[in-house]
Amino acid sequence: MHHMKKYFTEGLIQFTILLSLIGVRVDVDTYFSGYFSPLIETDGGPSSAFIQTPFHHYRDTAAGHQVHPKCPELDYFFTSRRLLNEVRALGSPARFPTRVSAWLVHLVPDDGSDVSEPHDLSGDPDDEDVNTENHREESDHRTGEGFGRSVSQDCTVSRPCCAAGELSKEETLLKQENEEEDEKDERGQEETSPASLNQLTQSSALEQEDLLGSTLPPPLSGLELPPQWQDFLSEFDDFDSMVPQRMSDLEADLPNPISYDVSLQDAMVTRGDSANCRPASSRAPLFRLESTNSSHSVPPQTSAGAIPSSLFCLSGNSSRNETSPTQMGGFLDEAVFEHINMLDLGNLGTIDPQMLDGIQSEMDTPWLEDSDSGLSLESSSRSAASPSTSSDSFCEDEGGATGYSSEVESLSSKGGACAAAYRDWSPVNLLDNIWHDHTYSAPQAQNSTSPSWITTIKQEVMSEDESEPEEISRDERRVQALGLQFSAFQIVNMPVENFLELLDRQNLSGSEVTLLRDVRRRGKNKLAAQNCRKRKLDAIMGLQGEVDGLAVQRDALLRQRAHTAKALSAAAEHFEALSRTVLSHIRDEYGHPLNPENYTLHCSANGRVMVQPRTNTTSRTMTGSKTVKRKKVKKP
DNA sequence: GGGCGCTGTCATCTG
DNA sequence: CTCAGATGACAGCGC
Incomplete structure (x- = not known):
């Protein structure tokens, strides 16, 4: 019976992963409610059973349980759904996403032993690869299924690369937590310690970062360089690692990390006061616009790229998805925010609570x-x-x-x-x-x-x-x-x-x-x-929530922009210092050192490192040969 | 007495 | 064409 359950669970998980990979949002929440197939709600749009206007939005709210559907047959579903939401809104922060995550973690791996054997996650260096695979699978599960519990602040703070010891420590904690979870599962309890999942997520995030770092292509791999260039390029490696590190540090400064579960966002609709439930319910659609449920590929990295994806942790379950450096320019222009400010939507905040x-x-x-x-x-x-x-x-x-x-x-x-x-x-x-x-x-x-x-x-x-x-x-x-x-x-x-x-x-x-x-x-x-x-009032309230969410997003983006500018400035200074050092070791055909004031280094996209005059004159290229081609520099 | 909000009603459009 | 729903506009009423 236990094995049957295991196989069924594995099959279900694999099926869910497949669905998520093809872009179908699997609403495990609804699935667990047991009334409708999770695929029913994959469209997320207004059902034909409702009127065209967003009445169904009330369905998930406390006020909406009285909305009459066109189809009375859906009453049972919505009533049950509402009751489920009410139960969740009773105050427990651990909602279904948490429980589902734990469920996945504990039930997926099984090699004859009990599920999620903690010893698999132990810090044994010999099992490092296995652990990596396990973490990778878990990460893929979460990301692919929209479980992207976007790594919250404490999960990404200043941890660009996870040392093996740290990882082992994490896994040890994970092991303990998993043991507790197994005991709870055996008792039939569904509660899961948020801390353990936090650990899981953290470990997974660290593992992802580690994987990301390990897959970064060397900027100038395959080139045979003189020692000074190797030193120089090693400096660039440091530079590459420096930027994300700074970004990670910077991210710790965000006071309000936006973390939410996108795919299960409907479960976040609570019946609490509007002050509490509004931001959650209204913020989700905002960030869902940014969510791209798919990209697991390592983005193209340039030598100066390495814009940390953690910068974009706002974007829901895509927070672990890498963002291409071109998106760096996608920072909302301040003019947009100014335009938003000009809308004077802040007056919406003056809606009388009594109303x-x-x-x-x-x-x-x-x-x-x-x-x-x-x-x-x-x-x-x-x-x-x-x-x-x-x-x-x-x-x-x-x-x-x-x-x-x-x-x-x-x-x-x-x-x-x-x-x-x-x-x-x-x-x-x-x-x-x-x-x-x-x-x-x-x-x-x-x-x-x-x-x-x-x-x-x-x-x-x-x-x-x-x-x-x-x-x-x-x-x-x-x-x-x-x-x-x-x-x-x-x-x-x-x-x-x-x-x-x-x-x-x-x-x-x-x-x-x-x-x-x-x-x-x-x-x-x-x-x-x-x-x-x-409906009008509801729309106004929804807009107010969106405005609040946008304000939070705006503040976060502005902070990130400032931090990024600071990091880029520091990187430029570092690059300049390195250039001077390198140029000081380069001799022209007369054996005279190049004047760093007159030349600069340029790293092209094809991996070449060129010495360019600061003025617009002919540049010369130094390829990866042992004998660096030198061209006489016409000094001005 | 005027302003404001709520409510009902009408006219009009849409599906 | 009829019907039902949505919505802007207007008026009445109470505070």
């Missing part, structure tokens, strides 16, 4: 609490004092909505006929046919799938009517005056076929038909307006 709370409370408000027409989400304070609440105010403040007269009130005796006409329209039919309710809060009423749904609604409306008759909406009162046994809410939400049948069978006058159509139209439009406004 946001109000939005939250609105989403929790039952549909029928109160309304102008019995349909509103919110309690309408205007109803009590509204002049239209008087019994004879049917036509006032109506605009062009009605054009109907008191004649309507005389129709109250038609209630029996209406009931007969609609005995075939049951609440079950209503529930079966309403697939287009895009409201935010209507589900609370409609999710009550009891057969007495309409009766319940009626009772609620009736009770409200009895207790607070002044809260009856105008449309509701008009419908009652018609003698229909259906409320305005039901008229609004009944299928159009039933509504047309109602209009046909009731022998209603033109004005009455107009009234019912207006009631239905107004009710639907009211909900649509509410949804639209909520």
